[in-house]
Amino acid sequence: MTGGYTLRALSRLNIYMILAAVVIAVLIGVAIIYQQMQARPVETIKIGFLGPLQTEYGDAGLKAVLLAVDEINRGGGIMGRMVEVVRYDDGNTPAQGVAGFKKLVEEDKVVAVFGIHASPVGLAILPEIARYKIPVFAMGSVSDVIDVNVSSNPGYRYWFRFNINASMHGLMVYYPAKAIASQLGLKKFGLLYDNAPWTAPVIDTVKKAIRSDGYEVVYEGTIDIGKTTSFVPQLAKARDSGVEILLVWNAYGDAKFLQRDYDDMKPPYILIQFDGVGMRPEQWNITGGKLSYQVFAFFVYGRGANVDPKLRSFYDSFKQKYGYDPLFYAPYIYDAVYAWKKAVEASRSFDGDSVANYLEKNGYDGISGKWIFTKGHSPLYGEGYITTMALQWLPGGKLVVIWPAKIADQQFLPPPWLKK
Amino acid sequence: MIEILLFSIITGLVYILMATGFNLILGVAKIVNLAYGAQILVTAYIAASLLPIFPLPIALAGAIAASIAVGAVIWMIMWVFRRDLILSIVASLAIALLIEGLILKIYGSRLLSLIIVTGEIWGISSQWVIAAAVSISSLGFYYLITKHTTLGKRMAAVAENEDLARYIGINVKLIGIASFLIASLLASIASIAITPLYAIYPHMGWYYLTLALAIVVIGGLGSTVGSVASSMVLAFAQNLASYYIGSPAKDLVPIIILVSTLMFRPEGILGRGVRWA
Numbered sequence: 001m002t003g004g005y006t007l008r009a010l011s012r013l014n015i016y017m018i019l020a021a022v023v024i025a026v027l028i029g030v031a032i033i034y035q036q037m038q039a040r041p042v043e044t045i046k047i048g049f050l051g052p053l054q055t056e057y058g059d060a061g062l063k064a065v066l067l068a069v070d071e072i073n074r075g076g077g078i079m080g081r082m083v084e085v086v087r088y089d090d091g092n093t094p095a096q097g098v099a100g101f102k103k104l105v106e107e108d109k110v111v112a113v114f115g116i117h118a119s120p121v122g123l124a125i126l127p128e129i130a131r132y133k134i135p136v137f138a139m140g141s142v143s144d145v146i147d148v149n150v151s152s153n154p155g156y157r158y159w160f161r162f163n164i165n166a167s168m169h170g171l172m173v174y175y176p177a178k179a180i181a182s183q184l185g186l187k188k189f190g191l192l193y194d195n196a197p198w199t200a201p202v203i204d205t206v207k208k209a210i211r212s213d214g215y216e217v218v219y220e221g222t223i224d225i226g227k228t229t230s231f232v233p234q235l236a237k238a239r240d241s242g243v244e245i246l247l248v249w250n251a252y253g254d255a256k257f258l259q260r261d262y263d264d265m266k267p268p269y270i271l272i273q274f275d276g277v278g279m280r281p282e283q284w285n286i287t288g289g290k291l292s293y294q295v296f297a298f299f300v301y302g303r304g305a306n307v308d309p310k311l312r313s314f315y316d317s318f319k320q321k322y323g324y325d326p327l328f329y330a331p332y333i334y335d336a337v338y339a340w341k342k343a344v345e346a347s348r349s350f351d352g353d354s355v356a357n358y359l360e361k362n363g364y365d366g367i368s369g370k371w372i373f374t375k376g377h378s379p380l381y382g383e384g385y386i387t388t389m390a391l392q393w394l395p396g397g398k399l400v401v402i403w404p405a406k407i408a409d410q411q412f413l414p415p416p417w418l419k420k
Numbered sequence: 421m422i423e424i425l426l427f428s429i430i431t432g433l434v435y436i437l438m439a440t441g442f443n444l445i446l447g448v449a450k451i452v453n454l455a456y457g458a459q460i461l462v463t464a465y466i467a468a469s470l471l472p473i474f475p476l477p478i479a480l481a482g483a484i485a486a487s488i489a490v491g492a493v494i495w496m497i498m499w500v501f502r503r504d505l506i507l508s509i510v511a512s513l514a515i516a517l518l519i520e521g522l523i524l525k526i527y528g529s530r531l532l533s534l535i536i537v538t539g540e541i542w543g544i545s546s547q548w549v550i551a552a553a554v555s556i557s558s559l560g561f562y563y564l565i566t567k568h569t570t571l572g573k574r575m576a577a578v579a580e581n582e583d584l585a586r587y588i589g590i591n592v593k594l595i596g597i598a599s600f601l602i603a604s605l606l607a608s609i610a611s612i613a614i615t616p617l618y619a620i621y622p623h624m625g626w627y628y629l630t631l632a633l634a635i636v637v638i639g640g641l642g643s644t645v646g647s648v649a650s651s652m653v654l655a656f657a658q659n660l661a662s663y664y665i666g667s668p669a670k671d672l673v674p675i676i677i678l679v680s681t682l683m684f685r686p687e688g689i690l691g692r693g694v695r696w697a
Contacts, residue, residue, distance in 0.1 A: 054528060054529070054530075055530075056530075195668070221666065221667075222666060222667065222668075223667065224667045224668050226531065226621075227667070227668075227671070228667045229531070229618040229619035229621075230427075230617060230618050230662075232423060232424065232427045232659065233424060233659055233660075233662035233663040233667070233670075234662070234667065235423075236421065236423045236424050236663060237663050239423075240421060253530070253531060254531065256533050257531075257533060257618070257619055260533060260535070263538075263545075264545030264547060264548065265423055265545070286533070287533065287535065288533075288535030288538055289538060290535070290538060
């Protein structure tokens with residue numbers, strides 16, 4: 001009996017010891033694994049920003065990308081990996097653009113590239129995109145020639161423009177102008193535009209639209225980019241030509257001088273403009289308030305009365321982070337980052353083909369609207385897709401949405417000097 | 421069309437102011453000051469920097485004072501080299517490049533606008549009226565100094581014959597300094613008058629230097645009336661070319677007029693036979 005008891009006691013002891021050893025081993029194992037996990041750096045994934053960093057629009061684009069990446073990282077990253085942004089200044093020149101793209105892909109090992117403003121840069125990097133099969137999300141580079149290239153060359157399918165193309169830039173100014181012409185019974189249009197390749201399809205499209213609507217083009221002038229610092233001759237010529245509405249396309253920041261001179265001269269016609277750099281609330285202070293009654297075509301505007309809450313939330317986040325409202329490209333390129341994230345997560349891959357397949361098939365529903373891409377990987381423009389709006393500056397610095405009517409704060413208010 | 425004529429007169433008046441300062445240094449101090457445009461540049465950038473911080477009069481006074489200080493430094497350097505034409509040209513070129521480089525480094529290459537006043541006077545932009553008023557009053561002030569003060573008479577004496585002026589007891593160096601400071605004042609006033617009508621950018625100094633040179637050559641060396649005439653000719657030619665042909669023609673016109681003058685009338689419109697070579 002004693003021996004049996006001892007044996008039982010020993011067996012119990014052995015069982016306890018074995019259990020204790022197992023528990024200790026498991027704890028040690030867990031500790032080692034935990035330690036190793038802690039010691040191993042969090043794996044990041046790199047994306048590139050290639051754009052004119054010295055410009056306001058380049059800086060705005062970069063800031064929007066950084067905001068999106070910040071939000072994504074705070075939410076756990078993409079497939080468990082944190083995202084890091086590597087930037088390169090392309091200076092809006094093709095040579096620097098190609099060098100930057102190669103550097104980002106070869107040295108920094110980025111898996112996607114965002115940014116790109118100038119069309120010549122976009123055109124120059126298309127062959128590199130085909131070579132490296134890296135998805136590229138352009139915020140500008142709106143030339144229709146790029147669409148033609150992308151649609152006709154399967155190797156360029158990694159290019160996606162998160163901005164409407166040049167022809168649509170024509171219509172985003174013409175449509176609100178047409179509404180104003182209809183409101184006031186005006187017929188005679190003037191066209192003033194950048195002396196640059198991107199405006200050729202703009203003007204072709206707008207001229208066709210003007211003629212088909214039974215209106216008339218009575219004046220045409222060009223802006224010598226970076227050199228036209230007084231618009232007095234152009235504005236005087238437009239007036240002497242009988243212009244009733246002057247339509248303007250300027251993408252490089254020269255239009256602030258036009259806005260100043262229009263306000264100084266107060267010619268008897270309406271000014272409605274696409275000013276790539278000027279579509280922002282800060283423009284009032286930049287021009288010393290010389291903007292009253294002028295109309296601007298905006299990509300989006302997050303402070304209107306009937307604005308989408310998602311867009312307003314983006315405006316608030318941007319302002320909280322950077323201290324001012326987002327400008328021009330910011331919402332578009334912000335959408336691009338999230339579109340890329342969605343494509344990667346849906347396809348469980350950073351691979352260029354997987355991302356391109358997803359976006360070609362599904363597009364992306366973002367804060368700027370629904371991004372559905374054409375064969376040239378340019379978004380569809382119009383209601384239900386990507387829309388634009390027109391805003392008017394009123395005396396005192398109030399900015400109101402006047403077009404489209406569905407989201408307008410109020411109707412266009414003609415400048416008082418038109419009555420003279 | 422009326423705006424074009426009015427705008428041409430206003431820009432022409434500012435051009436006269438610019439050319440007068442350049443002519444003064446050339447005539448009295450016998451220095452080809454290629455850093456003259458850089459002084460216009462400095463004034464514009466300092467005014468643009470001070471205006472958001474200080475009240476208008478203080479900001480503009482600060483910008484003018486800075487330009488005069490720069491003029492004083494240029495004078496000290498140029499006085500050393502003034503006996504050697506080539507050296508003085510190279511030295512002023514180096515100073516201009518240095519100033520331009522500093523501006524580029526500090527402000528970047530962006531085009532800026534300078535808004536000094538808003539509103540209208542008699543239906544005309546206040547900025548235009550002020551540019552014209554400032555130019556006319558500065559030219560009047562300059563006329564009074566040169567024609568009705570001892571300093572003006574001494575400057576004329578030095579310009580006419582430096583050795584003789586020294587012989588009769590005029591402090592040539594002091595007159596040189598005075599001419600440099602007055603020229604700096606004219607450059608800074610011209611800058612404040614013209615930049616709100618155009619733009620501020622780091623390379624604008626060369627543009628205004630070229631204009632001043634062209635005005636002096638076209639008008640005729642040493643001819644005040646010639647400078648006035650050529651300033652107006654250039655201003656009208658630029659704006660009318662821009663009106664009828666397009667904005668790219670604006671910068672081409674002064675060069676065409678300058679080359680034509682050098683080819684067909686090297687002494688200038690109202691020159692007295694002085695030639696460059």
